[in-house]
Amino acid sequence: MNGPTVIWAGEILGLGEMRRALGLTPDASDAAVLLEGWRRWGYELLPRLEGTFALALEDGDDVILFRDPSGLQSLYFAIQEDATVCHAGRLEPIQARTSRGSELDRRSLHEYLRFLEVAPPRTVFTQISAVEAGHAVQLSNGRMASNRPLTCPLPSNQPPNFDAAVDHLDTHLQRSVRTRLIDAARPAAFLSGGIDSALLCAIAGRQRPDLRAITVGFEGASYDETPVAGRIAAHLGLEHEVLRFSREQYLAAFDRLSRYAEQPMSDPAAMATLLAFDHCREHYDVVLDGTGADEAVGMMPPRHVRLAVGYASRLPGFLRQQANRLLRAIPALAGMAPLVDFDHPADTMSRWHGFTREEVERLCEEPVSFAQTQFFRTFNRYPRHAHFERYSALLNAMTCDRLNQAMLLTGATVRFPFWDRQTDRFIRQLRTDYRYLPGQPKRILRALLARYMPAAIWDLPKHGFNFPLSEFLSGDDFLLLRRHLAPERWHARGLLSVEQVQRYGRDFMAGDQRLAFRVWGLVVLGAWLEHHEGLPGQRA
16 A cells, blocks of 8 residues: 655745654655654644645545645645545646536625635635635545644743843744745845835845845825835845836736636735736745734724724614714714624625625625625634734635735745744734734834834835725726626626626716725626636526
8 A cells, every 4th residue: 555645835944954853864855754744743744844835645545735824825625526536736627627616606706796805715616625724624535524723832931021022023033034045046025115024124134135125116105115115225225126017017917817817816916916026036036025924913903993893783784774874974974984884793804895795696686695704704703892803813814815826827936934933923922912002003013123223214104015906997998897897798607797797887987986996806807707718607
């Protein structure tokens, strides 16, 4: 009988150290290290592994699938009617082997329209599942035997005080950055102007003076972070490269994502990410990215969200609707409408302004429920007033497919020091007040960054890695809307109400900018379907 076999995608770091810990010879292959680790430690091996990766281990009748906690490498599986298990890091090989692998799932369509993304364990396809980040799925004899999160226990030894915690974080990040730059001949790091990327540039710049800081610039002061990024890079003595892409380049990136992205995704920053990764693949061999800091440190939702979830959600739905209409009818009180303007309190915490449940029902012409989505299940795990804990958990539950797909499509080597196993665990176990205080989000990161450069340089309002979406949709006389919301295309698909699709397009073109994300979601879906025509599951 053959022994276990292992395959993986992405990068697994630190296997040399594990090779020594297992008593293997220096020339033992990486696969031999992983297999010996599995033999010695079993499931305990998986959370010990460092890096951004997805792994499949076949051991007799069992298949174990594991995705590291960052979720930045995809992993899919399906159980066929004959109980055969197939798995892959891409959807296409599984679709080719399953009888219904290319059939659109209606519940996933509902989820996409509401959240503008589909989160694991669902995919947009019937019968195909995605492994959740940090989870191990065991498939045995043609069925799912278990699906469980696998993480190392958080350390229980709290630093004696806040300053000591900052010291420890500095040590962790210095080691994490050094590990991820150890083989870099031409290193770079993304610098958005925010705290996370600035801190990585500060630490990496001391270790590698040849580090290049990369910023994506946008037109318009409300989007462009290049001035503050330039000041940070100048203070750190780093060469600073600003990437500015034309509308033609963005349109080409949009088409490329529509053709090759595995599932429709409406993150507006996906196009800029793809273009930036393309550039970095050509000019740098390793690029650092600050993703993972938000997830580890956590975040408190805005005050109006806390009030809505903590108090307004106690009101019956019909009373909230009446209050919403009353508030919006009085200009002086209209700003308070978000306190009551929701169907479910989870609606107040979604990342983008997708369609409401009632709007999804009108679009899909069928009843809709989000109770079993990853977002709602995560929301419901926490008591009403556990705002910080809930919102932080939701950050981890939201997908970051723009990074997955950009790495997949470009081949750029991007590494994430905040997703370092020890660094991530250290931050997560810290007292909440070390991570957040009113007026001091990311408190410990701010304190550490202040050791590297004066706060006056970087402590400015931050609007994230954003994109001028309304302007992009409106360009060339609403080219994208006219092309991808064309009624004849939606008539042929039978997927959504053509009348509703047209109404959203008309209202946005008439000047209703509040519909930008909804319209964007339809444009992205329409473009993706255009390049995946003939998919079953579209209703007559």
